Amino acid sequence: MRHKMLNLLNVSSTHLSTNQIILNFAIATILGLVIYLSYRTSHTRVVYSGRFNVSLLMMTMITTLVMSVIGNNIALSLGMVGALSIVRFRTAIKDPRDTAYIFWCIGIGICCGVSEFLVATIGTGFIFVTLVVFGLVQDNFRYLLVVRCDRNKEKAVLAEVKQFYKGKAELKVNNSTVDKSEFIFELTHKIIKKASSQESNISDRLYDLGGIDSVNTVCQSDEMR
Template sequence: MKETLLKYLAESSNTISVEQIIVNFLVAIVFSLIIYLSYRFSHSRVVYSARFNVSLVMLTIITTMVMAVIGNNVALSLGMVGALSIVRFRTAIKDPRDAVYIFWCIVVGICCGASEYLIVSIGSAFIFLFLLIFGYVKSNDKYLLVIHSKIEGESNIEKKILLYYNGKALMRVKNTTAEKIEYIYEISKYIMDKYNKNDSSITKELYLIDGVTAVNIVCQNEDINR
């Protein structure tokens, strides 16, 4: 039984012609360029990385090359899995969509290496349109309102924020000492725009309170946080 299994593993491979290998690589290059364009147009300037986009193209071609080496050889595929299992990827992903593009490149490379052109064509068409459409979905920007004041302005600041934003500003941090106090409020972009008054901004209103020394407004963006 053992000898039969070893013989099967050694002989279970089909030789791929040079012409077929060239066609697989050409198709992989075409689809990698489609992925390149999709990533380029679906990412904003803040999170777009040209180097990562080029890496996606190379990942597709490299996966196709790996599939060309493995072919239908079961023994070689098991050895390849063992060799790749020792590789650890520690590159931080700034945008969750980057993981989708990585898996897309791997799947395209596998399909091209296996000459499954119909599957990769239909699948890539759907993914391309989906990512292109939903790539314009903006992240949920939030604002942090940071207030520094003397301790005597505590009650007036809380009342002012409560009235100005109609209770929709969330207090996240309140640091106090014997002489000073610090507030950090979290406000959504919608609430910030809705209650922003042209004649009197929140900063002007806060500076009218005795004891307030500094007011900072910071945009907390999902893409920048990563």
């Protein structure tokens, strides 16, 4: 029984030839460049990180390297799991889609490492098209209306904002000192678009009340968090 277990642990894949190793890395590099292009195309905003994009390409090649060494060797695979378990990754993920790209790179690296080029190519094609198309989907931005005024103008400000936005402006924050007050209202693009059809804007109406220090509109998106 002991000898059978030792033989099972020592089983490994057929030694790869030099040409096969070069081919594995060549295909992995090509598909990694496709991932690079997909990430760059679908991340056109401030959240795009060129250095992270390069790391995706390197991750694909590194995974190919690891899989080429492991093959079917159980002992090596267990040792690799043990080695990776002590590594802590503290890189902040700015966009939830980055996680999908990381798994994509690992998947391509595994496929190329075991010479499953057809699976890697077809899978990359489908994923590339999906991410490029849905990568154009933007978040529903939220807008914050920040009003700073004298404290004795609180009721007038609340009434004016409620009237201008038809009661749809949601009050999120109300800060006040002895003399001053600050209001933060949350708005959607739809609410602002409907209100823009009026002859005057919210800033002019609030400043006409008097005692208003400032009126600011801020677009709040995932990039600001």
